Amino acid sequence: MNSSQPTSQTLLTAPRPRDVQVVEIAPQTTVLRSRTWERLKFEVEYSLCQGTTANAYLIQSDRTALIDPPGESFTQIFIQALQPYLETAPLDYIVISHVNPNRMATLAKLVEQLPQLTLVCSRPAAQALRATFPHWEHRLQTVCSPYDRLDLGQGHQLRLMPMPTPRWPDGLCTYDPAIRMLFSDKLFGAHLCSDTLFDEDWRKLEVDRRYYFDCLHATQARQVQTTLDQIAPLSIQCLAPGHGPLVRYSLSRLQNDYRQWCQHQQHQTLRVALIYASAYGNTAILADAIAQGLLQAGIAVESINCELSDHTHLAQAIETSDGLIIGSPTLGGHAPVQIQATLGVILTAAAKTKLVGVFGSYGWRGEAIDLLEEKLTDGNYRFGFETIRVRFSPDTTALKTCKAAGLQFARQLRQQKKKQAPRQAITETQTNRTEQAVGQVISTIGVVTTCQGDNHSGVLTTSVSQASFNPPGVMIAIADTPYAQRFLQPQAPLVINILKEGRTVRRHFSHQPQPGKNPFAQLSHHPAQNGCLILDEALAYVECTVQSWMPCGDRWLVYARVEQGNVLEATGITAMQHRKSGRQP
Numbered sequence: 001m002n003s004s005q006p007t008s009q010t011l012l013t014a015p016r017p018r019d020v021q022v023v024e025i026a027p028q029t030t031v032l033r034s035r036t037w038e039r040l041k042f043e044v045e046y047s048l049c050q051g052t053t054a055n056a057y058l059i060q061s062d063r064t065a066l067i068d069p070p071g072e073s074f075t076q077i078f079i080q081a082l083q084p085y086l087e088t089a090p091l092d093y094i095v096i097s098h099v100n101p102n103r104m105a106t107l108a109k110l111v112e113q114l115p116q117l118t119l120v121c122s123r124p125a126a127q128a129l130r131a132t133f134p135h136w137e138h139r140l141q142t143v144c145s146p147y148d149r150l151d152l153g154q155g156h157q158l159r160l161m162p163m164p165t166p167r168w169p170d171g172l173c174t175y176d177p178a179i180r181m182l183f184s185d186k187l188f189g190a191h192l193c194s195d196t197l198f199d200e201d202w203r204k205l206e207v208d209r210r211y212y213f214d215c216l217h218a219t220q221a222r223q224v225q226t227t228l229d230q231i232a233p234l235s236i237q238c239l240a241p242g243h244g245p246l247v248r249y250s251l252s253r254l255q256n257d258y259r260q261w262c263q264h265q266q267h268q269t270l271r272v273a274l275i276y277a278s279a280y281g282n283t284a285i286l287a288d289a290i291a292q293g294l295l296q297a298g299i300a301v302e303s304i305n306c307e308l309s310d311h312t313h314l315a316q317a318i319e320t321s322d323g324l325i326i327g328s329p330t331l332g333g334h335a336p337v338q339i340q341a342t343l344g345v346i347l348t349a350a351a352k353t354k355l356v357g358v359f360g361s362y363g364w365r366g367e368a369i370d371l372l373e374e375k376l377t378d379g380n381y382r383f384g385f386e387t388i389r390v391r392f393s394p395d396t397t398a399l400k401t402c403k404a405a406g407l408q409f410a411r412q413l414r415q416q417k418k419k420q421a422p423r424q425a426i427t428e429t430q431t432n433r434t435e436q437a438v439g440q441v442i443s444t445i446g447v448v449t450t451c452q453g454d455n456h457s458g459v460l461t462t463s464v465s466q467a468s469f470n471p472p473g474v475m476i477a478i479a480d481t482p483y484a485q486r487f488l489q490p491q492a493p494l495v496i497n498i499l500k501e502g503r504t505v506r507r508h509f510s511h512q513p514q515p516g517k518n519p520f521a522q523l524s525h526h527p528a529q530n531g532c533l534i535l536d537e538a539l540a541y542v543e544c545t546v547q548s549w550m551p552c553g554d555r556w557l558v559y560a561r562v563e564q565g566n567v568l569e570a571t572g573i574t575a576m577q578h579r580k581s582g583r584q585p
């Protein structure tokens with residue numbers, strides 16, 4: 001066979017060349033998807049090998065803005081695809097949802113071609129751009145608060161919302177009310193390349209979406225939940241992520257999935273704080289790969305970029321985690337000061353029973369890694385894996401080592417916890433098991449409000465359930481205290497405010513009214529028809545009147561008929577109480 005002729009094998013596997021898919025997706029709005037059908041980079045997030053798309057969005061109104069031009073590997077074909085649009089209207093703004101060296105290369109080309117450009121980004125992104133391009137100072141427009149706007153005219157008044165996370169401290173989401181589209185950058189994406197623009201086949205995307213979430217967001221679940229809360233009030237018709245298909249058909253499904261995946265992290269029994277600093281991104285890549293090993297083994301991981309985290313949060317994470325893994329680059333023979341400070345906190349405050357691990361990227365001697373290992377060894381901490389040292393950028397082998405280290409750390413942590421569990425007498429153990437079993441009964445979290453004249457009160461409850469269907473009625477368990485008398489009266493009015501997952505309303509209430517405290521003072525509310533208060537942040541509420549009651553152990557069981565109710569927010573999910581023990585109210 002002539003070796004220059006393609007074989008059937010080569011024909012079958014020949015990859016499609018990179019290209020840019022250009023489609024108008026809404027009035028005056030075009031997506032330019034730079035596509036590759038091959039694995040783009042070696043990082044673990046691309047390892048499903050489905051290719052990816054780097055989505056940029058162009059809004060052409062009275063003024064023109066481009067959101068998120070792609071990285072260096074697409075610069076040339078992207079600018080070619082953009083060119084016809086630039087001829088009709090010059091570009092006024094580029095909105096940058098996060099910066100990285102790759103994207104800077106494309107930005108530099110665009111700025112060279114379009115000298116009038118203004119770059120709109122968060123404060124940390126502006127700092128990074130300033131450091132590389134000091135002469136861009138005059139063209140940087142910094143977003144400071146979630147209420148900042150960029151008015152392109154004709155209703156395209158872009159709302160710019162900083163959304164910092166440990167991985168993208170410069171993160172920014174942009175909402176266009178004219179087309180009800182949220183440009184969500186790293187949120188709600190998937191590394192997947194296809195001709196299909198939207199998510200009409202969203203069930204087929206589930207694996208890719210979950211994998212993407214696990215790689216990019218599982219270790220920053222707390223911040224992702226905050227972001228979900230921030231975008232919840234927006235009226236969204238389309239989520240426009242930085243990678244993969246646009247989300248139009250599974251809008252609430254995907255947001256709910258994100259909430260549940262975040263909560264899943266919080267319900268794991270073992271937690272690891274993965275603390276690092278990374279000036280050029282190499283140590284951060286190692287951290288991500290270690291996290292994948294831990295997550296795969298069912299350990300909750302909190303990533304903490306200690307250059308951005310405040311001291312209180314860091315100290316709390318160190319105290320509450322079962323294991324601590326710390327990573328550092330070496331710069332000028334030292335660890336960055338934030339790493340040194342974190343090490344100080346660990347050595348003085350972290351229990352010696354905590355399992356530890358050390359890793360880092362270095363150039364020639366790796367003094368910072370040595371320092372971390374030495375101090376933790378002297379402090380008598382036990383190591384969950386052998387210290388990982390990687391010169392400069394990690395390759396695939398280094399990342400495999402990191403992931404394996406994460407898995408090993410998880411194994412050791414479980415073994416250690418088993419050994420530390422106190423040996424209990426059989427009867428005591430059985431009692432605990434029964435309590436744990438009862439604790440598996442999940443209940444809705446609500447705030448029950450009552451009123452006597454102008455005297456309003458509200459208590460947190462996890463003990464509401466539907467008791468009858470026709471007529472609709474609910475059952476509430478109330479602690480046997482003098483306060484219960486409010487409920488033990490025929491026709492007593494009450495409102496059950498069913499809380500929304502992710503909101504912080506519950507912290508204003510306790511299981512008993514607190515003397516001298518008026519929780520309603522800090523919360524927006526209005527009266528129901530029966531006079532009791534409705535919390536505006538509730539997911540739903542029902543107005544009820546008490547019908548009957550009976551004593552049950554340490555509670556009163558109160559049966560109340562539902563008179564009317566309403567759902568205040570169509571897209572949220574009900575807050576649930578997950579308990580470890582049936583003794584916990």
Ligand SMILES: Cc1cc2nc3c(=O)[nH]c(=O)nc-3n(C[C@H](O)[C@H](O)[C@H](O)COP(=O)(O)O)c2cc1C
Binds near residue numbers: 277330334
């Ligand atoms: C200004 C500077 C100083 C550095 N000093 C050291 C050093 O003293 N010892 C060493 O082993 N590596 C040194 N390096 C190499 C870095 O540790 C290496 O680039 C590493 O990959 C950085 O990790 P990061 O990307 O997580 O910041 C230095 C690098 C720079 C840019």
